[in-house]
């Protein structure tokens with residue numbers, strides 16, 4: 001089944017779950033009217049559904065071809081990329097002074113979801129270029145910006161992001177790629193990087209590598225890292241390409257999924273003449289790289305949402321067609337449209353579409369609710385990022401910066417975890433057919449898996465949340481956020497609408513559980529950090545259960561006020577149903593998660609389970 005970009009859905013979540021409407025009421029986004037928003041996202045949705053989605057399965061089958069250091073992309077990808085870049089999509093949120101459209105990050109985030117739903121291997125490449133643009137614009141010398149930003153913003157050239165080496169994965173500070181100052185102010189780079197996404201390809205004539213390396217004599221660890229821009233071709237006169245730089249791709253990897261995204265082993269300085277240019281200051285590379293990584297982490301979170309959306313659409317379509325079994329005559333049941341159609345067409349003894357079976361409905365509801373919650377969390381992160389740039393006063397910008405910092409690891413890890421969970425449920429809904437490649441359900445599952453690993457594994461995201469983000473501002477950043485969640489709970493209760501069921505109660509418990517686990521974690525960090533770390537991944541899940549549940553409730557409340565009908569983004573009954581399902585079936589796990597955090601750590605630390613003692 002073909003992907004259909006859920007543009008109205010995304011816009012509604014952006015406005016009412018993620019805080020875009022509130023930000024606009026506070027004076028941000030004034031230049032972007034509803035018509036503009038609908039037009040931009042509508043056109044992005046059309047391009048994603050009509051141009052990119054048809055390339056997804058063929059890209060997976062063909063993969064990329066490596067020969068003599070060159071990579072050939074699958075058929076049709078070069079043309080699609082050319083049209084995509086010509087449409088200005090690479091520069092949606094890039095600064096206007098470098099040729100970008102200067103639109104909010106939140107709008108770009110919505111676009112990124114759609115590119116990745118259509119074809120994740122396609123959507124991944126530009127994300128790295130966009131991240132490079134941000135770092136270069138923020139930290140680069142003027143001359144470097146002039147030489148590279150216009151072509152990176154337009155998409156005429158693509159970028160990469162390069163940290164990983166065999167001995168330096170999560171431990172970035174262990175990397176060994178070296179840089180030496182040259183007389184002309186540039187640097188000579190020597191070393192190699194592994195697993196580099198789009199390190200070599202034929203989509204663009206030049207590729208700009210953003211590489212972390214250590215200058216001779218620099219301190220050990222991350223404090224001694226510097227960020228370099230290393231072009232495949234040095235720019236020549238009049239905007240033409242100059243000489244080939246001393247770098248090459250040595251091989252590409254054979255992978256579980258994402259076959260159309262070339263993952264390259266890169267070698268720098270075979271002949272001692274790989275030219276690189278410093279971005280920012282020497283030994284301050286991590287600051288610039290964090291600009292890239294935060295942007296890329298949100299984008300990877302959006303990949304999780306993207307895959308979950310596609311998998312859900314496909315599973316619903318399949319469940320409406322596939323007929324198996326009969327309804328048990330004695331079962332009291334809520335008749336859905338499909339079930340009624342089934343009975344009318346075939347009589348009560350005929351087999352029914354599997355969507356009529358409660359267990360299939362449970363899977364589909366779980367898929368939809370997780371997808372919507374993750375989308376809201378990712379878009380809220382993007383809105384916070386926009387606020388951190390656009391808010392009129394310094395205090396508001398600082399608060400928004402902290403909010404974005406708090407939400408980024410949750411957006412990345414929760415969304416990619418549920419991406420794989422939802423893709424797995426998608427296969428389950430298909431039964432055996434889902435395990436067969438032709439369906440496409442299997443590709444979603446294979447493609448989704450890497451998003452939990454790259455851009456900092458989800459374990460590292462959880463550690464970042466617990467050890468750096470929760471303690472922000474003495475815990476005030478997270479404390480303020482939990483207070484906001486409680487205001488949503490109060491609003492649900494005040495609505496006094498029976499359609500919400502136990503939503504208010506379950507979300508109140510989730511917010512209380514998060515507050516309790518937060519207090520415990522902050523205390524544990526000081527006296528028994530191992531215990532806090534043992535619960536980090538669970539804490540992130542608990543955070544997402546409370547935050548996602550409240551965002552879905554915000555959407556439902558907005559839809560109830562709006563009084564929308566099925567078919568438009570507001571869809572009052574649908575929004576309430578999803579919010580209620582999430583609260584009663586998913587957020588309800590929050591007290592148990594809190595207990596795992598506060599009581600389960602000792603068992604994680606026990607030495608006698610046969611996996612060896614903690615070191």
Ligand SMILES: Cc1cc2nc3c(=O)[nH]c(=O)nc-3n(C[C@H](O)[C@H](O)[C@H](O)COP(=O)(O)OP(=O)(O)OC[C@H]3O[C@@H](n4cnc5c(N)ncnc54)[C@H](O)[C@@H]3O)c2cc1C
Nearest residue numbers: 161162163164169170195196197263454455456457459460
């Ligand atoms: C398809 C693909 C594309 C990629 N693209 C890029 C790219 O473009 N650029 C780039 O630089 N890299 C890229 N990577 C590399 C990727 O970012 C790393 O694989 C990832 O950061 C994890 O590093 P690692 O593989 O060395 O795993 P390790 O760091 O060895 O981790 C193994 C396990 O140990 C856990 N772990 C490690 N350290 C800790 C710790 N301190 N505390 C708790 N748990 C820990 C991890 O969470 C993980 O579960 C890509 C990888 C793949 C497979």
